[in-house]
Amino acid sequence: MSSKSRIRLFNTIGVRIALWYSVSVLLMLLVLGSFLYYRLTHTLNKETDRILFDESEFIVQSIKNNSYTTNDLLKLIEIKSSSKRYLRTSIRLYDIEQSSFIGSENFFFPDLEISADKMGKMVQGEQTLEKIWVEGLRSPYRLITRPVVIGNSCKYILQVGIYMRLSYKSVENMEENFLMSAPILIILSIIGGWLISRKNLSPITKMTETARQITGSDMKRRIFSSHTGDEVDELAHTINIMLDRIEESFTKIAQFTADVSHELRTPVASLKTGIEVMLSKDRTAAEYRKLLYHSLVSLERITRTISDLMELSRSDSGSNILHLKSFNLGNTLKEIQRKFSPVSDTKNIVLSNKEFPEVEINGDKIMLRRVFANLLDNAIKYTSPGGRVYISLEDRNDDVIVSITDTGVGITEESLRKIFDRCFRVDTSRSGETGGSGLGLSISKNIVEFHKGRIEVRSDIGVGSTFDVILPKNLINS
Known part of the structure; x- marks a missing residue:
């Protein structure tokens, strides 16, 4: 595989998902392993301390409740030190002057001395727990040192120790098992992440293949949908x-x-x-x-x-800039009506209007003149001689409505859906006569929409059509 192919492979989403998946698994294993290590170590230490306390408590109570001789004490210590099969205890018993002691044969550190500070704590009735490392051993001993109080005075000092090899061995086994299983889990996570990513990204591969096949001459292809809702x-x-x-x-x-x-x-x-x-x-x-x-x-x-x-x-490019200013819409409609009066008179069409109210609007006067001129021109063109074209202006609170109504042939319902499409003409047979390009209504619609308004059409075949232009009165240029 070339270096370019390898770079491309590692740049794929599938590989990145698999790697992130494996890194996530590795982090989880580290966190889980650390937690289990801590919990196991803590639990084993706690259990060892409990055993030490129980064993030492039994010996202390036995000494308190019985008048043991030195031989009796030695037998008791030997019995207790040899009774545990897996956790054998090491025991020794000092008198308060440390002039003599009785210890089990397996006591791990015969020369271990009790410091003066520790002795002072024993006299005050305290006990201590500590780890003692012995040269040559891989694991330490856990040692409890506690006083044996008879009457009101401390007569003996008892030490009970447990070799923690079994606890440490359990922790080591866990570490070994974890280190052996971690690589396997990471490899499985990489494989699993790769398979999961491939399965979930396979629709994207199909999308890519389909998209490559879509051309200007073949626009019918569509992306396959799995209907999974994801x-x-x-x-x-x-x-x-x-x-x-x-x-x-x-x-x-x-x-x-x-x-x-x-x-x-x-x-x-x-x-x-x-x-x-x-x-x-x-x-x-x-x-x-x-x-x-x-x-x-x-x-x-x-x-x-x-x-x-x-x-x-x-x-279409969005570069059509409106030059907004306030103007009297009624006066503008009167000017347009006067301009088209000769044309309507020539065709014997009555061009009338209701008295226009004095309405001031904010807009691009030149563009809006073009809109109303286009609509009025179409109304006259498609109205037969002897017909009528009527213009009205209605002032509503925040907007105005300019309506241009004719008594022409009307527009079919099918044509109404396409009337604002470019180059669409209701009566194509009359295009040569009227000279229209079919662009006027599309341009008018764009201009009105630039003014945040809309054009609505109502028409009845054989009765005529009405174009309503709804415009806001106070348009703010953005």
Whole structure:
């Protein structure tokens, strides 16, 4: 395996999880081992001290309750020192002057002396517990030294010792077992962590493989969902939602590109044809004027389409900055109505309004003029001669509603769901007549949403349509 492959392997999540898992197990083993070591050592020491106290108490009570001779005391000590099979005790008995003592044959340290300080404690009725290390032995003795009080005076000093080899051996065995089992447990934890990580990360591997197969020409693939309800399943669900949005965006972009190409192709072809006609032969000034007029109309249509596309591009990129200022919305609507009155008169359409209230709003006046102009232009275009277009303005506490109602052909329920899509036209057969690119409503919707407002549409086939623009009165630029 190359160094690059090894680096890549150790950078995988599975390996890192396995390593962290093994480190966690190692730390737990260390903590558990330390705790067990402490508990075992403490328990064995405590049990040894209890045995020493019980043995010494039995001897003390036996001496107090019986008038033993020296031989009797020697026999008692020998019996007690040889009665324990696994924990043999070493015993010796001093008189208070330490002039003589009686000890068991197995006493571990015959030359052990009692210090004056310890002797003083014995006279006062205290007892001591200590560890005594003997040269040549691997483990210490645990020794209890206590007074034997007969009457009101201390007559003897009793020492009982237990060799702690068995206790130390138990601790050593535990340490050996722990050291032998720890590597096995760590290896098992690495293997277990690796297997668990592989099992839990296998859906991510499948996600990666599926994601690599998704291309612009194949957007139908989706990430496999295990339906386990865990975080990986939630990730797959989220990615699938994202892919749905991306596919929808790709579809809209493809449709948008096709529609724009078609929209530009017609005026460009018309412009090209007009120029070719002009160049085909000499013509009169009137003919040139007529051909130039048609060329100008085509150029205006191209310019309008390009302008709309640039506006949508700015909206999509978030670079469309609002220039907010306070203005009278009623006066603005009157200006727009006057601008479209000649057009409505030409088509024999009544353009009327209820008296506009004096309403001051905070917004981008130029952009909002474009919104109302687009809506009014569409209302006039799709209203038959003899029809009516009505504009109203309603002042509500925190917002305003501008309604534009026409008596046109109406919009189907299916078209209402798509009416704000780019390049969508309700009546495609009339696009050549009206010259619309299908971008006006999409632009209008973006502008209104930039103003934290919304557009609502109501329509009945054969009756007409109403576009309601709801805008806040006091928009704060953020």
